[in-house]
Amino acid sequence: MRFSSLNRLISWRALYDRRPAVICALTLFMILSGTGSEPLAREIPVQQHGSIKGQVVVDITDQRRPLAGVVIFLSSERLGDRKLQTVSDDEGRYNFTGLTAGDYAVSVDLQGFKKYEHRTIVQIEATVELNILLQPIALSETVTVTEDKTDAGKTETTTAGVITSTTLRDAPLIDQKFQDALPLLPGVVRGPDGTLNIKGTRPNQSGILVSSLNVTDPVTGSPAIELPLEAVETVQVYSNPYSADYGKFTGAVTTIETRAGSNDWRYLVSGVLPRPRWRDGKLFGIGAVTPRIAIGGPISKNKLFFFQSLEYRFVRTNVPSLENLEERQRD
Known part of the structure; x- marks a missing residue:
């Protein structure tokens, strides 16, 4: 009985001396079997994107040709108020990449062409081929014939x-x-x-x-x-x-x-600059000056008006037959 107790004491003593190894073993066991069946590492989902691409073409009867420099807009509920845009290249091609799967609307508003709008669905890791056909707006001209107010009276x-x-x-x-x-x-x-x-x-x-x-x-x-x-x-x-x-x-x-006069007071001064008199390339005083002044307005509002114009006229007239006379004797 005494030897049995001594053996147990020796066993617990050896186990105590190996406590670090025992603790590690118990921890590993609990991780593998005691914590459930969940995997050690969870798989991180990878987001998958799609794209929309195509070519912008002018839709003319019996003739279609690519159109460069056209701005294409892309809208969706996922984008909210924000719109994506791109510009067609020299061959009229465009491409929207990195799109989340969902519904999208492609639109083009170019002057001289009808507005283009098309809705499409982008699948996961899928590319949507969408060619944009722009139709020119038909030109029209209107001629309006009105009565000529200056036409002579028939009487x-x-x-x-x-x-x-x-x-x-x-x-x-x-x-x-x-x-x-x-x-x-x-x-x-x-x-x-x-x-x-x-x-x-x-x-x-x-x-x-x-x-x-x-x-x-x-x-x-x-x-x-x-x-x-x-x-x-x-x-x-x-x-x-x-x-x-x-x-x-x-x-x-x-x-x-x-x-005639009017209800508004008006005045005008004109012709105040004199016209110089030239003879053989030299200046000989004033040839003519005709200053004028005009004034008009109401005498009785909406009933009686007046208009008055005054003119002062000074004109020198040359007489070609008196060329031999001195300059001071010609006038």
Whole structure:
């Protein structure tokens, strides 16, 4: 009995001396058999991607050709508000890679072509071949015919040539008179003597009306009054004055409508720069100057208006027959 206890003591003593080895063995046993059947290392899933590629082609009847430089957009619910985009190469090819499996929409919006949009599904590790056919927009042209507001009235027997105040202001008139603008109209010719001949008639066969008032000089056929350019609204020339409104004229009639005032106060100053006088390349004072001032406005609002224009005219006329006289004696 005593030897049995001694043997057990010796066995536990030997086991205590080998405790590191025993601890390692127990730990390995628990890992292999005591912790369950789960594997030691879990397999990490690898994400699989797909792609969409193709070619951008112009869809023309009996002719298709690739189109380079086209921007292609790709959208999907997986992308949210973000859109992928790429540009076709010289052969019109494009490619979207690294796409997660799912639904996608391919779209192209190019000027001159119909908008292209196509939905497709990308599978795992699959490539979708999608050629984009762009159809040109058909060209159309519309012609609108409207009534001509300046068409001559059917009850009028003559049609007048019209010169507006804008033409009088912009035309290069050497003497700053409305008569200088009349040769701009067809049928009006200035003769060698400086007089105006309308439709081949002599000046004394024509007449001039200012606001329906006859101001024709019966001897020369020229106007008996001078009007500043700013006072003239329109000038009309009737080459065939056969209407009952115009009598005592066998040639043509020039009618002048003067400018009226308005509810707005307006003024204009023009012609203040003098025209120099040159002789043999030298400056000899002032050749001409015609300063003008015009003012207009209301006397009684919406009832009575006025317009007034004033002009000062200074013009030197050279006489070619007096070439032998001294310069101070020519004027």
